[in-house]
Amino acid sequence: MAISKADLRRIALSFPEASEKLSYGKPSFFIAKKFFTRLRDEDASIVWIVGSIDERDHLLEMDPRTYFITDHYRDYPSVLVRIARIDKTILRKMLERRFRAIAPKKVLKEMDAAAASASKKKSRLSKT
Numbered sequence: 286m287a288i289s290k291a292d293l294r295r296i297a298l299s300f301p302e303a304s305e306k307l308s309y310g311k312p313s314f315f316i317a318k319k320f321f322t323r324l325r326d327e328d329a330s331i332v333w334i335v336g337s338i339d340e341r342d343h344l345l346e347m348d349p350r351t352y353f354i355t356d357h358y359r360d361y362p363s364v365l366v367r368i369a370r371i372d373k374t375i376l377r378k379m380l381e382r383r384f385r386a387i388a389p390k391k392v393l394k395e396m397d398a399a400a401a402s403a404s405k406k407k408s409r410l411s412k413t
Contacts, residue, residue: 287372290324293368297322302316303315331368333379336362
């Protein structure tokens with residue numbers, strides 16, 4: 286079930302406009318110029334920024350074995366996710382959600398248009 290550093294790197298960099306660079310001296314991933322995620326070696330977790338502190342608190346309450354915070358993150362809508370408790374599918378879904386929150390609007394528009402086009406094409410093919 287656990288993901289590796291290589292899994293995180295491969296999945297994070299698969300998003301449009303993704304890059305890897307240092308943030309506060311730690312390897313991190315960005316979308317355009319916005320923080321996306323990073324691996325915390327000190328506790329084998331990834332930083333996941335969510336929509337609100339209420340949402341973060343709900344995750345902490347729902348599954349404290351997977352989600353946790355340290356004092357540093359107490360006042361931020363961020364949660365730490367133990368990599369031993371998630372798989373690649375869950376990681377991708379988490380990062381897709383964060384990506385949609387921070388990606389440039391033009392990129393999202395292009396992605397949505399391409400997905401809609403592919404869906405219409407698939408629908409037409411299945412009717413024949």
